[in-house]
Amino acid sequence: MVEGSMTQGAGQEPVVRTATLRDFRVPPYAQAPMPPPPPHPGNVPVGDDPPEGYTPTERDLPVITRDGTPQVRAVPEPHQETDPARGPLYVVGDVHGYLDELLAALREQGLIDAEGRWAAGNTRLWFLGDFTDRGPDGIGVIDLVMRLSAEAAAAGGYCKALMGNHELLLIGAKRFGDTPVNSGAGTATFQAAWLLNGGQKTDMERLQEVHLQWMARLDAVVEEDGHLLMHSDTTAYLDYGSTIEDVNDTVHAILTRHDADECWDLFRKLTKRFAFRDEGGAQAVRELMATYGGQRVVHGHSPIPYLLGEVGTEDGENSPRTVVDGPHVYADGLAIAMDGGVTMAGKLLVVQLPLHD
Numbered sequence: 001m002v003e004g005s006m007t008q009g010a011g012q013e014p015v016v017r018t019a020t021l022r023d024f025r026v027p028p029y030a031q032a033p034m035p036p037p038p039p040h041p042g043n044v045p046v047g048d049d050p051p052e053g054y055t056p057t058e059r060d061l062p063v064i065t066r067d068g069t070p071q072v073r074a075v076p077e078p079h080q081e082t083d084p085a086r087g088p089l090y091v092v093g094d095v096h097g098y099l100d101e102l103l104a105a106l107r108e109q110g111l112i113d114a115e116g117r118w119a120a121g122n123t124r125l126w127f128l129g130d131f132t133d134r135g136p137d138g139i140g141v142i143d144l145v146m147r148l149s150a151e152a153a154a155a156g157g158y159c160k161a162l163m164g165n166h167e168l169l170l171i172g173a174k175r176f177g178d179t180p181v182n183s184g185a186g187t188a189t190f191q192a193a194w195l196l197n198g199g200q201k202t203d204m205e206r207l208q209e210v211h212l213q214w215m216a217r218l219d220a221v222v223e224e225d226g227h228l229l230m231h232s233d234t235t236a237y238l239d240y241g242s243t244i245e246d247v248n249d250t251v252h253a254i255l256t257r258h259d260a261d262e263c264w265d266l267f268r269k270l271t272k273r274f275a276f277r278d279e280g281g282a283q284a285v286r287e288l289m290a291t292y293g294g295q296r297v298v299h300g301h302s303p304i305p306y307l308l309g310e311v312g313t314e315d316g317e318n319s320p321r322t323v324v325d326g327p328h329v330y331a332d333g334l335a336i337a338m339d340g341g342v343t344m345a346g347k348l349l350v351v352q353l354p355l356h357d
Contacts, residue, residue: 087122093338093349094300097135105350118151128300129164129231134198134343139206163218164231168267169194181264216255219248228294232301233276236269244292273302282332303341304328
């Protein structure tokens with residue numbers, strides 16, 4: 001999708017939107033006090049102000065074997081600098097428990113076969129985080145990504161994932177439950193925030209220690225082929241280090257310390273959004289790239305209809321519905337949004353980079 005473009009629903013003429021002042025307005029949490037947005041499909045920590053990958057390394061990381069048995073084994077990091085035969089690069093937007101939609105999208109791109117096994121050889125696949133909550137089978141999504149990680153590595157490629165705010169939320173709900181945290185705006189708990197933001201009880205019932213280990217070891221930021229990959233469209237990553245390695249080490253250290261307040265602060269910051277959408281958005285992207293590298297930022301987290309100011313209404317079935325056909329390129333062409341809004345009857349996006357926009 002080219003910058004600012006979108007189409008309408010079936011039976012409607014395509015409409016190409018150009019940037020308007022609405023697209024660059026300051027988000028509600030940066031303005032004077034306003035009624036908070038609805039919690040679905042946004043992400044609002046309970047009791048706080050409305051908020052603005054899996055990387056195979058020498059660390060022992062959990063994988064799911066073909067028979068579904070959780071194990072932990074070491075998967076060596078590919079030496080990309082000396083490997084001239086790297087395959088194509090794909091990224092996946094927010095999945096939020098929609099396993100069937102994910103399987104269909106991966107098959108459509110030829111990344112898996114009819115049985116859901118890795119079929120892409122040395123292809124590189126990155127998930128941008130938010131595997132659970134809202135949809136029906138978040139644990140099934142995690143199990144799939146963990147298994148594909150092992151299968152891709154065996155085929156000479158890789159399947160990795162980044163830390164999303166919903167991974168932090170699920171980890172917090174499991175570890176800390178109803179323990180009060182210092183939200184800065186009254187009492188809050190991870191359990192309440194998880195339920196408010198689409199937490200599924202079936203996911204919690206099926207959550208195992210191997211899943212928690214996997215999520216806690218996810219990196220927050222990476223750079224691939226000039227693309228700075230991250231989950232959230234925020235500059236809050238800058239609070240955690242001046243290099244990509246520093247950010248990831250800091251996030252891992254916070255999760256290792258098991259401090260509820262510290263984990264809440266991390267969750268709150270990585271739940272912020274829209275930093276690249278307003279009038280200073282391009283400069284915010286440049287600031288991130290000046291610190292961490294890359295020529296474009298690729299993120300999930302904020303559904304594309306939100307970024308375009310086209311939040312869905314409840315006017316009835318006859319009201320026009322925005323159809324997301326692909327990624328949204330914005331911020332002077334420096335940012336690519338990948339959350340197609342699968343939780344808003346949108347599309348789960350799986351695309352190859354670089355984009356030809």
